[in-house]
Amino acid sequence: MERLTWGMIGGGEGSQIGPAHRLGSAVDGEFSFAAAALDHRPDAGRAYARSLGIAGDRAYGDWKEMLAGESGRADRVDLVTVATPNATHFGIARAFLEAGFDVLVEKPMTITVEEAETLVRLSRETGRICAVNYGYTGYPLVRQMRGMVARGDLGQVRLVMATFAHGHHADAADADNPRVRWRYDPATAGISAQFADCGIHALHMASFVTGQEVERLSADLASCVPGRVLEDDALVAFRMNGGAVGRLWTSSVAVGRQHGLELQVYGERGGLAWAQEQPNQLRWTPLGERTQIVERGDAGMLPEAAAASRVTVGHAEGMPLAFANIYRDLARAIRARKAGEPAPPALYPTAEDGLRSMAAIAAVAASGQAEGVWLDARPPMFR
Structure with a gap:
C-alpha cells in the first residue's frame, strides 16, 4: 500500500506538540512526512525540517511558501497539520482548504465563532476534511x-x-x-x-x-x-x-x-x-x-x-499513540475518498466539533x- 504524504506547519524545534504529531503520524506507516514550514523564523524552520529528513525543496520558510510550493506539485501532500498559535489557525486552514487540501488543525480551531462557521462551510463545499486535534479521544x-x-x-x-x-x-x-x-x-x-x-x-x-x-x-x-x-x-x-x-x-x-x-x-x-x-x-x-x-x-x-x-496489556500507552489513532482515522477517510468509496464512520473530531x-x-x-x-x-x- 502506497503511503499518503503529510505536511506540518508549526510544531518546530522546542515545540510542545510537534513531536507528538510527528510520532503519531508515523506509527501505522499510513503517512510519510514530506513537507514542512516549522518555524516563524524562515531559516530556522528550513534547517530543522531538513534535519528531520525533509527534502530541501519542501523545507519551506513559511506557510504561504508551502501553500504555493505544494499546490504546484503533482505529488502534493495529502494532509496538512496546522500547529501554530491560535490566532493564525483560521487564515492557514482556510487557504489550504480553498486550495483543495485536507487539514488537521490544532485546537482551538479558530478564535471566533464566525471563523469556525466559515471553515465548516468550506469543508462542506470543497469536500475536504477539516479535522480538529482533540487527540485525547484517540x-x-x-x-x-x-x-x-x-x-x-x-x-x-x-x-x-x-x-x-x-x-x-x-x-x-x-x-x-x-x-x-x-x-x-x-x-x-x-x-x-x-x-x-x-x-x-x-x-x-x-x-x-x-x-x-x-x-x-x-x-x-x-x-x-x-x-x-x-x-x-x-x-x-x-x-x-x-x-x-x-x-x-x-x-x-x-x-x-x-x-x-x-x-x-x-x-x-x-x-x-x-x-x-x-x-x-x-x-x-x-x-x-x-x-x-x-x-x-x-x-x-x-x-x-x-x-x-x-501495545499488549499491562504495558504503558501514551499520547502519541492516541494521536496515531486520529491520524489513522484520517488516513482511512482520505483513502476512501480517493477510491470513490463511502467514508468509514468518523471518530476523528470534525470541523463541526471545532465550531x-x-x-x-x-x-x-x-x-x-x-x-x-x-x-x-x-x-x-x-x-
Missing part, C-alpha cells in the same frame, strides 16, 4: 467509554464531571516566557486562555463519550496570577441536549497537578471514570455492584476500543464577564 479506553454509553450500559446519562487542571503556569515569574505569555495575550490567544487551551479538551470529550452536545452554560472565570488579561482558572456548569448535567473545572495554576485530564460519567445504571495520567485503566461501577477495572488490551473490549489499542467548541468558548467568556449568567452555547448555524 485513547482506547475513551473509545471504550463512548461505546459503553452508546450500547446502553449506563442507561440514561445523568451527570458528567470533566476536569483538565495543571499547575505549570502558576509561577508569576514566567510572565515573559514566550511559551507561556502568548496563551494569556488576547492578540494571539483570542478571548479565552485556559478554557480555550485545556477546558475545551474536557468539554469535547464529554460530548464525544456521551453523544450529547452542550446547549447552555454558566461560567466563573479567574485570573489568579497578577497581570494576566485572560483567565487561568475556570469553573463551568453546563446542560446537554440529551438531559445530562455537566460540571467542568480547568486551571493552569493548580500547583502539584501535572496534566489533570479526567472524565467521569454517571448514568442511571452505573458510572465510568477515566484519567489520562492512568490511561490503561477504566473504572466501571454497575449500580449496586463493586467497582470493576477495565484494562486496556483485555479480551472483551468493544471493537472500536480494541482497534485503538496498540461547537468555539461557541462554547464565546459563551464561557461572555458568561464570566456577566458574573455567571446562563447563556446559549450552541453555534448560531446549529440553533
